[in-house]
Amino acid sequence: MIPGELIKKIRAIEIKTNKIVNETMAGAYHSVFKGRGMEFDEVRPYQPGDEIRTIDWNVSARMSTLFVKRFVEERELTVMIVADMSGSQQFGTFLHTKAELMAEVSSMLAFSAIKNNDRIGLLMFTDRVEKYLPPKKGRKHVLRVISEILAFKPSGRRTSISEALKFMSHVQKRKSVVFLISDFNDVDYEKELKALARRHDLISLVIEDRFEMEPGNLGFILAEDPESGVRTFINLGDWRLRRALHESAEQEEMKLDGIFKTGGIENVRLRTGGNYILPLVKLFKSRRSRRAEGR
Numbered sequence: 149m150i151p152g153e154l155i156k157k158i159r160a161i162e163i164k165t166n167k168i169v170n171e172t173m174a175g176a177y178h179s180v181f182k183g184r185g186m187e188f189d190e191v192r193p194y195q196p197g198d199e200i201r202t203i204d205w206n207v208s209a210r211m212s213t214l215f216v217k218r219f220v221e222e223r224e225l226t227v228m229i230v231a232d233m234s235g236s237q238q239f240g241t242f243l244h245t246k247a248e249l250m251a252e253v254s255s256m257l258a259f260s261a262i263k264n265n266d267r268i269g270l271l272m273f274t275d276r277v278e279k280y281l282p283p284k285k286g287r288k289h290v291l292r293v294i295s296e297i298l299a300f301k302p303s304g305r306r307t308s309i310s311e312a313l314k315f316m317s318h319v320q321k322r323k324s325v326v327f328l329i330s331d332f333n334d335v336d337y338e339k340e341l342k343a344l345a346r347r348h349d350l351i352s353l354v355i356e357d358r359f360e361m362e363p364g365n366l367g368f369i370l371a372e373d374p375e376s377g378v379r380t381f382i383n384l385g386d387w388r389l390r391r392a393l394h395e396s397a398e399q400e401e402m403k404l405d406g407i408f409k410t411g412g413i414e415n416v417r418l419r420t421g422g423n424y425i426l427p428l429v430k431l432f433k434s435r436r437s438r439r440a441e442g443r
Contacts, residue, residue: 169260176428192215224265228316229327231250231297235302268289306376313328313341317340317347330352345411352414354417356417
């Protein structure tokens with residue numbers, strides 16, 4: 149039985165994300181993602197400029213005039229959410245933790261998918277694959293996806309993106325839209341990332357907290373590594389330390405952007421406490437523009 153407090157959280161996130169989908173995301177999502185291929189829709193009279201290859205010779209012979217076949221894109225997709233549930237996702241200094249932001253973004257993507265009659269699946273990982281929900285349709289399934297994310301208690305604390313991507317490649321043979329949601333606090337996953345991007349439509353959503361890029365002048369604090377559990381006192385009153393932390397974060401950001409660029413992987417950064425809708429809509433609009441230009 150689902151606890152009452154969790155039911156309230158699920159309902160609250162459903163109301164919020166459904167509103168976002170209906171008012172902002174549905175059209176952007178629908179116009180962006182390609183279906184699995186082209187399917188026959190109807191025949192219609194030939195018009196000057198139509199491709200000769202599309203002429204339906206059987207119908208044309210029966211009707212004594214030229215008809216062409218019309219095809220439309222097959223819209224049904226499989227959408228996979230691959231969610232990093234490692235210890236670092238519990239970090240957050242601006243209203244939400246990374247895990248809470250991830251839950252909202254995942255819910256919004258899931259509701260967008262079912263509104264478009266697509267199937268949605270979920271893979272949660274830490275330093276191992278923790279939970280896999282095969283893709284299905286329907287509101288009931290989406291609510292299960294949300295409840296699994298909100299109620300999840302991981303066995304591991306560290307991160308292995310490569311293990312998650314290997315598992316995805318094994319279980320998901322048909323080309324899918326894959327949203328990889330993580331803070332990418334990991335190493336040695338580039339090979340699997342690029343391999344998955346060649347087989348699927350991979351989009352990386354980078355979850356971050358502003359404090360990681362811009363540490364405040366808080367004086368001495370007790371800092372704990374959420375993945376290793378190691379604690380240490382640091383002096384954020386020292387401007388040289390704050391600058392060093394900022395420069396280190398910038399270098400990691402540039403390194404990650406380089407991985408995405410060389411792999412041809414689309415990505416967007418989402419910050420706790422910030423507006424995650426605008427960056428996603430911008431991403432979708434960019435994809436739609438490139439698609440219209442045939443790129």
